[in-house]
Amino acid sequence: MTHGIRIASGELRCDLAPELGASIAGLWWRDKPILRSTPADRLTQVREAGCYPLVPFSNRIAHARLHWNGTSHPLVQNFSPEPHSIHGVGWLRPWAVLEASDDFALLSYEHRPDAAWPFAFDCSQAFRLGPNALEVTLSGTNQSDHAAPFGLGWHPFFVKRPDSRIAFEAAGRWDMDAGNLPTRRVVSSGLDGGCADLKVDHCFDGWTGSVRLRDAQMDVRLSSSLSHLVVFTNNSCDFVAVEPVSHVNNALHIAGADLQRLAQLGVCVLQPGESLSASMRIAIGPETCIG
Numbered sequence: 001m002t003h004g005i006r007i008a009s010g011e012l013r014c015d016l017a018p019e020l021g022a023s024i025a026g027l028w029w030r031d032k033p034i035l036r037s038t039p040a041d042r043l044t045q046v047r048e049a050g051c052y053p054l055v056p057f058s059n060r061i062a063h064a065r066l067h068w069n070g071t072s073h074p075l076v077q078n079f080s081p082e083p084h085s086i087h088g089v090g091w092l093r094p095w096a097v098l099e100a101s102d103d104f105a106l107l108s109y110e111h112r113p114d115a116a117w118p119f120a121f122d123c124s125q126a127f128r129l130g131p132n133a134l135e136v137t138l139s140g141t142n143q144s145d146h147a148a149p150f151g152l153g154w155h156p157f158f159v160k161r162p163d164s165r166i167a168f169e170a171a172g173r174w175d176m177d178a179g180n181l182p183t184r185r186v187v188s189s190g191l192d193g194g195c196a197d198l199k200v201d202h203c204f205d206g207w208t209g210s211v212r213l214r215d216a217q218m219d220v221r222l223s224s225s226l227s228h229l230v231v232f233t234n235n236s237c238d239f240v241a242v243e244p245v246s247h248v249n250n251a252l253h254i255a256g257a258d259l260q261r262l263a264q265l266g267v268c269v270l271q272p273g274e275s276l277s278a279s280m281r282i283a284i285g286p287e288t289c290i291g
Helices: 251-255 259-264
Strands: 005-009 012-017 023-029 065-068 071-074 096-100 104-111 121-129 133-142 148-150 157-159 165-169 172-176 182-187 190-194 200-205 210-214 219-224 228-233 239-245 268-270 275-285
Touching: 005 096, 005 104, 005 121, 012 121, 012 133, 065 251, 133 148, 133 268, 210 239, 219 239, 251 259, 259 268, 268 275
Parallel strands: none
Antiparallel strands: 005 012, 012 023, 065 071, 096 104, 104 121, 121 133, 133 275, 148 268, 157 239, 165 190, 165 210, 172 182, 172 200, 200 228, 210 219, 219 275, 228 239
């Protein structure tokens, strides 16, 4: 059990779970779940949340080993049974509540170097709920005394209904191997189709920053300032994970010591005191029939 925060505006309400990785426990419109949703006071683990932040990296670092500036850093394998480190550390740590009101909340987390991530940083996540949209901002600052790699994003799980459809535009897609690591980039214009039989687990680059998810009950648009999008679902899932992220999966391993390549893959190198911020908006429209 966790002590949650509820914010509401118009027909939207959102439950936050600061102690469980500053996750969104649930997001509802007219009492219908937009994300997979559990009231915050009933949520027991972050992996069942509707959305959680990805900081200071997205997706996987292969075999839980970070190579940086000539040093190899073993990381925690935090997604058993996989051998990798996944989604950073923010989603697995409690966050402090700095501010909370009827329609706004500001949460923060301060990281000190440990086995999960060897560089100090602090970050904040702001949630603002309007009558038709949830707006979230995630910011992080390098508190180390030397340059450090940094990335961020979110991991929303949207409810998948029998007639759900997804549409977005992109430039490329990274294919995955059996170990859930990217192998090659191919040209891809994105996706536009039904979700019921969709099997996808890819990072898309050149994303235009908008996704439309719709069914007979609602029309949802996700938008973000970020340029990469991870999409995951299959026949066994009752959700579609649609994740705005800053960089390609496993980018730190793909680029190696090549800083130019690292930047091309979307990873930022923050100097001491330097910050990175991103925004995400989940907007709900009126009920619409699939045409």
